[in-house]
Amino acid sequence: MNHHTILRGIDFGLAGLLVLMLPTPARAHNGPPFPIIENHKVGPCVISLWTHPDVGTGTFFVFVEPIPGGTVPKDLKLQIGVQPESGRLPEAVYTATKDNSGGQQQYNAIVEFDRQEFWRVRLVLESSQGRGEEFSRVEATPVGFGKWDLLFYLLPFLAVGFLWFRGISRRRSRMKRLQAA
Numbered sequence: 209m210n211h212h213t214i215l216r217g218i219d220f221g222l223a224g225l226l227v228l229m230l231p232t233p234a235r236a237h238n239g240p241p242f243p244i245i246e247n248h249k250v251g252p253c254v255i256s257l258w259t260h261p262d263v264g265t266g267t268f269f270v271f272v273e274p275i276p277g278g279t280v281p282k283d284l285k286l287q288i289g290v291q292p293e294s295g296r297l298p299e300a301v302y303t304a305t306k307d308n309s310g311g312q313q314q315y316n317a318i319v320e321f322d323r324q325e326f327w328r329v330r331l332v333l334e335s336s337q338g339r340g341e342e343f344s345r346v347e348a349t350p351v352g353f354g355k356w357d358l359l360f361y362l363l364p365f366l367a368v369g370f371l372w373f374r375g376i377s378r379r380r381s382r383m384k385r386l387q388a389a
Contacts, residue, residue, distance in 0.1 A: 241269055244329065244344040251333045251340030253280055259329075261348045263321050266290075270304055270315040270331065280313055281335035288317045289330035293345065297322075299330070321348035 245257035256271040268288050274280045286304035291297060304315035321327060329344045 241267065244346055245331065245342055248342050249275060249340075250331065250342045252278060252335060252337035253284070253333060253340075255331065255333065255342060257329070257331055257342070257344065259346055261321060261327070261346045262351045263324050263348050264351065266319045266321045266346075266348060268302075268304065268317045268319060268329075270317070272313040272315065281337045284333065284335045286315045286317075287332040287334075288319060289328075289332065290319050290321070291328045291330075292323070293326045293328055299328075301332075324348055324350055 241258040241260040243256060243258050245255060248255055252275060254273040254275055256273075258269040258271070260267045260269075270286050270288075272280055272284065272286075287301050288304055289299045289301045291299040300320065302317045302319050304317040307314040307316050324347070326345055326347050329346055331342045331344075333340045333342075
C-alpha cells in the first residue's frame with residue numbers, strides 16, 4: 209500500500225466522522241430538571257414550575273414566593289394536572305406535597321406519564337387568599353441508559369484521547385528510527 213492510498217483512506221474516514229458529528233435536533237430530555245413556568249403571578253403567589261418529565265414517573269417541582277409586600281398563605285394547596293395533548297386520556301390531577309428540606313418554599317409532585325408525547329400541564333393554586341391557575345406543556349421523554357450514561361457520554365472524549373496518544377506514540381517511534389539511522 210502506498211502513502212497516497214493511506215492518506216485517501218484517512219481523508220474518507222475523517223469525512224465520514226464529520227458527517228456523523230453534524231448537529232441534529234435534540235428531542236429527548238435526559239438530565240437535570242428544567243423550568244416550564246418561571247416567576248409567574250398565580251393567585252397570591254409568584255410561582256416557578258420545574259419538571260423532570262421521564263416516561264413512567266415524572267417529577268414536578270413548584271417554587272413558591274410571596275408577591276412583593278405579601279406573604280405565602282399558610283393554607284396553600286397545589287395541584288398539578290396532566291393530560292396528553294392528543295386527548296386520548298382524561299386529565300389526571302396530582303397533589304403536590306410541601307418539601308421542608310430547604311429555605312425556599314417548595315412543593316413536589318410525582319406524576320405518571322405512560323407514553324412519550326406532549327402533555328398539557330395545569331398548575332392549580334388554592335388558599336384562603338385566592339385561587340389561580342397556570343398552563344404549560346411538556347414532552348415526556350424516555351429514561352436514559354442509567355449508570356451507562358456517563359460511559360456513553362465519555363466515549364467521544366476517550367476516543368480523542370486515544371487518537372492523540374496513538375499519534376504521539378507513532379511520532380516518537382518514527383523519531384527514534386530516524387535518530388538510529
